[in-house]
Amino acid sequence: MGELVLGNAAQIIEVVELVATVDTSYPVLLTLLRLKRGGLELDRSCSQVIARAMDRDPSRVFQLAQWVEAICSISEAGVIDRCVSVSCTSNGAQNLWRVLEPEMKSLGLDTRVHPVHCLARCENGPCLALVDEIYLGESESIHEDDRPWREAPFDQDL
Ligand code: FES
Numbered sequence: 001m002g003e004l005v006l007g008n009a010a011q012i013i014e015v016v017e018l019v020a021t022v023d024t025s026y027p028v029l030l031t032l033l034r035l036k037r038g039g040l041e042l043d044r045s046c047s048q049v050i051a052r053a054m055d056r057d058p059s060r061v062f063q064l065a066q067w068v069e070a071i072c073s074i075s076e077a078g079v080i081d082r083c084v085s086v087s088c089t090s091n092g093a094q095n096l097w098r099v100l101e102p103e104m105k106s107l108g109l110d111t112r113v114h115p116v117h118c119l120a121r122c123e124n125g126p127c128l129a130l131v132d133e134i135y136l137g138e139s140e141s142i143h144e145d146d147r148p149w150r151e152a153p154f155d156q157d158l
Pocket residue numbers: 083084085086087088089117118119120121122123125126127
């Protein structure tokens with residue numbers, strides 16, 4: 001676990017307090033993106049400060065922090081999928097994107113986000129996916145993308 005630098009803790013708390021003034025259902029994701037934009041490493045110590053300040057599960061926050069680190073170091077060909085299907089839309093996909101877009105723009109990632117139709121986690125959306133992990137807006141948590149057809153393409157004989 002990384003050492004917690006006092007100045008970093010103060011910066012984290014400042015961002016948590018700023019995000020608390022934003023009308024959003026996705027405060028952990030927004031906090032992590034803003035901290036990343038501020039040049040902070042999203043390590044376990046950082047996640048613990050956020051979890052304590054926001055009364056969240058530290059391991060879930062750390063998982064999400066690692067996911068944010070992954071999207072920030074996405075490869076040239078990498079794409080972040082943003083579900084725009086019916087369930088995610090009715091679960092707040094527009095609101096999520098409204099909050100997310102300026103952060104992604106600042107990180108130079110907005111053009112890497114592509115709309116897709118359904119990531120098969122409809123009841124937990126709005127959803128975003130990177131490679132084999134999905135961000136579930138409902139719980140602000142990361143889950144494995146276990147859509148079966150990703151592993152076993154359609155049967156050619158059908
Ligand atoms: S509608 Fe978004 S995951 Fe299905």
